[in-house]
Amino acid sequence: MADDETPPATYDDLRAVYVNATLTRSPGTSHTQRLIDRSRHIMDAQGVQTEVIRAVDHDIAPGVWPDMTEHGWPSDEWPALYERILAADILVLAGPIWLGDNSSEMKKVIERLYASSGDLNDQGQWIYYGRVGGCLITGNEDGIKHCAMDVLYSLQHLGYVIPPQADAGWIGEAGPGPSYGDERDDGTRIGLDNDFTNRNTTFMAWNLMHTAKMLRDAGGFPSGGNRADSWREFTNAVDQPPLA
Amino acid sequence: MADDETPPATYDDLRAVYVNATLTRSPGTSHTQRLIDRSRHIMDAQGVQTEVIRAVDHDIAPGVWPDMTEHGWPSDEWPALYERILAADILVLAGPIWLGDNSSEMKKVIERLYASSGDLNDQGQWIYYGRVGGCLITGNEDGIKHCAMDVLYSLQHLGYVIPPQADAGWIGEAGPGPSYGDERDDGTRIGLDNDFTNRNTTFMAWNLMHTAKMLRDAGGFPSGGNRADSWREFTNAVDQPPLA
Amino acid sequence: MADDETPPATYDDLRAVYVNATLTRSPGTSHTQRLIDRSRHIMDAQGVQTEVIRAVDHDIAPGVWPDMTEHGWPSDEWPALYERILAADILVLAGPIWLGDNSSEMKKVIERLYASSGDLNDQGQWIYYGRVGGCLITGNEDGIKHCAMDVLYSLQHLGYVIPPQADAGWIGEAGPGPSYGDERDDGTRIGLDNDFTNRNTTFMAWNLMHTAKMLRDAGGFPSGGNRADSWREFTNAVDQPPLA
Amino acid sequence: MADDETPPATYDDLRAVYVNATLTRSPGTSHTQRLIDRSRHIMDAQGVQTEVIRAVDHDIAPGVWPDMTEHGWPSDEWPALYERILAADILVLAGPIWLGDNSSEMKKVIERLYASSGDLNDQGQWIYYGRVGGCLITGNEDGIKHCAMDVLYSLQHLGYVIPPQADAGWIGEAGPGPSYGDERDDGTRIGLDNDFTNRNTTFMAWNLMHTAKMLRDAGGFPSGGNRADSWREFTNAVDQPPLA
Numbered sequence: 001m002a003d004d005e006t007p008p009a010t011y012d013d014l015r016a017v018y019v020n021a022t023l024t025r026s027p028g029t030s031h032t033q034r035l036i037d038r039s040r041h042i043m044d045a046q047g048v049q050t051e052v053i054r055a056v057d058h059d060i061a062p063g064v065w066p067d068m069t070e071h072g073w074p075s076d077e078w079p080a081l082y083e084r085i086l087a088a089d090i091l092v093l094a095g096p097i098w099l100g101d102n103s104s105e106m107k108k109v110i111e112r113l114y115a116s117s118g119d120l121n122d123q124g125q126w127i128y129y130g131r132v133g134g135c136l137i138t139g140n141e142d143g144i145k146h147c148a149m150d151v152l153y154s155l156q157h158l159g160y161v162i163p164p165q166a167d168a169g170w171i172g173e174a175g176p177g178p179s180y181g182d183e184r185d186d187g188t189r190i191g192l193d194n195d196f197t198n199r200n201t202t203f204m205a206w207n208l209m210h211t212a213k214m215l216r217d218a219g220g221f222p223s224g225g226n227r228a229d230s231w232r233e234f235t236n237a238v239d240q241p242p243l244a
Numbered sequence: 245m246a247d248d249e250t251p252p253a254t255y256d257d258l259r260a261v262y263v264n265a266t267l268t269r270s271p272g273t274s275h276t277q278r279l280i281d282r283s284r285h286i287m288d289a290q291g292v293q294t295e296v297i298r299a300v301d302h303d304i305a306p307g308v309w310p311d312m313t314e315h316g317w318p319s320d321e322w323p324a325l326y327e328r329i330l331a332a333d334i335l336v337l338a339g340p341i342w343l344g345d346n347s348s349e350m351k352k353v354i355e356r357l358y359a360s361s362g363d364l365n366d367q368g369q370w371i372y373y374g375r376v377g378g379c380l381i382t383g384n385e386d387g388i389k390h391c392a393m394d395v396l397y398s399l400q401h402l403g404y405v406i407p408p409q410a411d412a413g414w415i416g417e418a419g420p421g422p423s424y425g426d427e428r429d430d431g432t433r434i435g436l437d438n439d440f441t442n443r444n445t446t447f448m449a450w451n452l453m454h455t456a457k458m459l460r461d462a463g464g465f466p467s468g469g470n471r472a473d474s475w476r477e478f479t480n481a482v483d484q485p486p487l488a
Numbered sequence: 489m490a491d492d493e494t495p496p497a498t499y500d501d502l503r504a505v506y507v508n509a510t511l512t513r514s515p516g517t518s519h520t521q522r523l524i525d526r527s528r529h530i531m532d533a534q535g536v537q538t539e540v541i542r543a544v545d546h547d548i549a550p551g552v553w554p555d556m557t558e559h560g561w562p563s564d565e566w567p568a569l570y571e572r573i574l575a576a577d578i579l580v581l582a583g584p585i586w587l588g589d590n591s592s593e594m595k596k597v598i599e600r601l602y603a604s605s606g607d608l609n610d611q612g613q614w615i616y617y618g619r620v621g622g623c624l625i626t627g628n629e630d631g632i633k634h635c636a637m638d639v640l641y642s643l644q645h646l647g648y649v650i651p652p653q654a655d656a657g658w659i660g661e662a663g664p665g666p667s668y669g670d671e672r673d674d675g676t677r678i679g680l681d682n683d684f685t686n687r688n689t690t691f692m693a694w695n696l697m698h699t700a701k702m703l704r705d706a707g708g709f710p711s712g713g714n715r716a717d718s719w720r721e722f723t724n725a726v727d728q729p730p731l732a
Numbered sequence: 733m734a735d736d737e738t739p740p741a742t743y744d745d746l747r748a749v750y751v752n753a754t755l756t757r758s759p760g761t762s763h764t765q766r767l768i769d770r771s772r773h774i775m776d777a778q779g780v781q782t783e784v785i786r787a788v789d790h791d792i793a794p795g796v797w798p799d800m801t802e803h804g805w806p807s808d809e810w811p812a813l814y815e816r817i818l819a820a821d822i823l824v825l826a827g828p829i830w831l832g833d834n835s836s837e838m839k840k841v842i843e844r845l846y847a848s849s850g851d852l853n854d855q856g857q858w859i860y861y862g863r864v865g866g867c868l869i870t871g872n873e874d875g876i877k878h879c880a881m882d883v884l885y886s887l888q889h890l891g892y893v894i895p896p897q898a899d900a901g902w903i904g905e906a907g908p909g910p911s912y913g914d915e916r917d918d919g920t921r922i923g924l925d926n927d928f929t930n931r932n933t934t935f936m937a938w939n940l941m942h943t944a945k946m947l948r949d950a951g952g953f954p955s956g957g958n959r960a961d962s963w964r965e966f967t968n969a970v971d972q973p974p975l976a
Contacts, residue, residue, distance in 0.1 A: 224252055
């Protein structure tokens with residue numbers, strides 16, 4: 001139990017997808033996967049149906065169209081992955097830091113998510129409305145916030161709700177060094193006992209569940225003033241405020 | 245009315261504060277204020293109590309403590325402003341772009357908000373929990389997303405919920421030129437009829453209201469797994485997942 | 489002639505490589521290529537040997553090793569491209585803006601450049617020393633500076649010198665719209681006559697040539713205090729300044 | 733001596749200004765100052781005339797004009813500080829990280845530098861041409877590269893040359909903790925013996941000196957294609973490349 005109180009709801013009707021944007025294909029070690037596992041473990045314990053997509057294991061074409069086979073690419077696994085992402089209430093984009101920024105796999109995933117951003121849901125809102133998003137970042141040094149800023153910005157722009165403290169990560173001291181979970185000389189694993197990382201990972205997992213539950217209970221994100229077809233009547237109306 | 249349907253709730257029990265981080269003191273023209281007014285107008289029409297704090301008009305000391313008069317500064321208006329921000333369900337940080345980034349006034353406001361980030365609310369969560377945040381940016385060219393990324397990241401880190409499409413802004417084509425609402429040769433005002441800016445401003449205002457209402461109805465952000473004093477029992481428990 | 493004076497040097501001994509990080513494969517239209525052509529045209533006129541690598545046309549494996557075929561990938565064109573980049577005095581990374589950030593192709597190229605960042609040149613400096621770098625960005629709206637910040641930071645971190653005003657770009661007014669060089673209703677091409685874009689493109693091309701020429705004439709970047717094997721004697725010496 | 737060889741030049745005709753953008757006024761401890769002292773120590777040893785401006789100790793008005801007393805502010809120390817910055821070959825902007833980003837003092841200094849960016853030097857180039865810039869960042873965790881990206885971008889945009897590896901910094905492992913130079917339980921000072929920080933600090937100081945010397949010897953940055961009054965003849969000429 002996360003608290004001395006009972007959680008305010010049950011979460012076993014929720015689904016979460018983690019996308020791991022590591023550059024290393026399976027079965028190579030992904031340090032980011034270690035942090036994903038911690039986060040997922042928290043959701044699993046509450047009955048959330050979770051799954052992980054390791055992007056680099058899939059043949060995802062670059063581009064900004066929903067299906068790149070319609071734009072000259074011989075193959076593209078994205079459309080199938082997209083269905084899995086769309087079936088989830090919670091999307092966590094996770095990845096490593098390279099030269100202080102997100103990986104190319106992370107950017108490719110965001111580009112492909114963006115490709116469908118003009119589609120609409122049943123309420124006439126953008127397609128991703130009604131879902132919540134978060135971010136996990138690991139590196140050997142420097143850049144969690146820079147990477148998370150970009151990822152969370154992209155998610156809210158697409159229509160995801162970003163709950164409080166929706167990112168977590170681990171980095172070491174400035175300079176090259178071990179990555180998350182690597183063995184130290186004394187046999188312990190660096191980062192795994194980092195209180196700050198563990199706290200943020202916990203906060204994030206729970207805040208994603210809380211928010212997803214609120215949206216699920218509300219039947220999606222409330223409709224009004226946020227539909228592609230009907231907003232114009234409002235702000236383009238004649239009674240604009242006088243100009244400052 | 246924003247839609248052809250009735251909004252799903254009433255919003256007249258909500259309060260919103262806009263902080264204008266322009267570098268220009270009153271009564272000088274702030275182009276950002278023009279966009280704030282548009283956003284505020286939408287909330288006002290729904291009965292939300294709104295107010296604007298123009299940061300540069302106030303004597304806000306730099307620093308990362310709640311009251312800088314306790315740290316050597318002769319005066320500091322921040323503590324009074326902070327009370328107004330804390331009384332609001334909705335916080336919108338708005339500002340100009342200078343050399344592609346947020347203004348120094350914006351950074352000062354964020355630093356001062358950060359100063360209280362370790363305080364707790366009645367539920368034992370960080371103090372800003374239960375509120376929602378957004379961002380408005382104007383410039384004559386380039387940088388809305390860069391500025392908004394940083395502002396929205398800071399707000400979610402502090403405990404604010406970020407609703408879908410929580411930023412809006414206006415910029416012109418690359419290069420120097422008129423700012424938002426400036427008069428063109430033909431007497432019209434640039435930017436005011438920009439469909440994209442108006443749509444995002446509408447979406448943002450409504451999504452802030454919708455989300456604030458959900459949190460208000462829920463009695464704050466749900467508690468569980470997100471309290472400073474009790475999260476450790478959970479993720480530091482012995483049954484961690486096996487290491488990838 | 490760029491000026492009313494003769495250029496202070498000749499540049500026909502220089503080589504420049506432009507990497508186009510568009511997501512669109514040949515022969516599809518790349519708006520970024522249009523701006524590359526403008527920049528290249530300036531260098532060509534001075535006798536610089538220029539070439540363009542369109543990254544997405546090549547089979548570049550993701551990863552942070554010099555040759556990914558040694559790390560499980562069936563093929564990798566990067567090693568051959570790397571030789572061309574290393575043969576050039578000037579490297580210009582160019583690309584589009586997607587959701588306010590650099591393309592995944594741009595990130596992949598930077599990751600692969602980073603893979604060799606620990607190699608040394610004949611002077612014992614990092615391998616990229618003695619070269620100069622710049623950046624070109626196009627989009628239909630918002631993000632030149634954000635993208636260029638990341639690209640130029642990466643280049644200087646690798647060892648490239650960044651001359652004054654080493655980036656140029658074009659974006660339109662906030663919101664969807666035509667991209668660089670697209671035809672307007674009146675038959676003209678948007679952006680091509682943008683004074684700011686043209687000025688920055690000119691400044692950048694010339695400043696890259698000037699700086700590359702200085703380094704060429706100096707026989708590379710000066711050696712001293714910047715070699716991997718010998719810097720320690722200096723800052724770790726006992727006579728550190730007293731602690732503030 | 734930094735190397736086993738003699739430096740390729742003497743540097744005692746150079747001047748360097750460090751701006752410390754800490755939020756803490758003198759005589760309070762600035763961790764950033766500790767890193768500045770290390771860098772300055774290297775330059776001092778070569779005879780460079782160095783000085784430090786601690787921005788927050790000065791009454792610098794916010795704004796984007798050269799002298800804010802002409803725009804309604806009762807006082808403004810910036811014009812005097814600007815003269816000192818303009819007298820220097822080398823400018824190093826140094827500061828702390830707050831919530832992952834640069835301090836408000838850093839942004840204020842950049843805004844004020846920007847205010848004069850349209851002035852010209854004797855050659856008709858922008859006023860800052862002929863100088864070199866660098867960046868030092870400290871924090872207790874996360875953000876060196878993010879902050880440096882913005883600072884170095886601003887400096888090159890203003891006209892400064894950015895030499896290779898023009899930034900250095902120190903941060904600790906993810907989470908709250910000691911700042912640069914703070915005493916550990918065993919009486920040693922954290923960060924001072926960080927090899928990566930020391931190496932980058934050394935590289936940066938020397939690369940700034942090398943580059944400043946090259947520009948000094950060249951009589952400034954070469955002129956041609958980079959003057960405000962004469963560039964148009966070139967890129968707006970009729971013989972543009974055919975459109976891709």
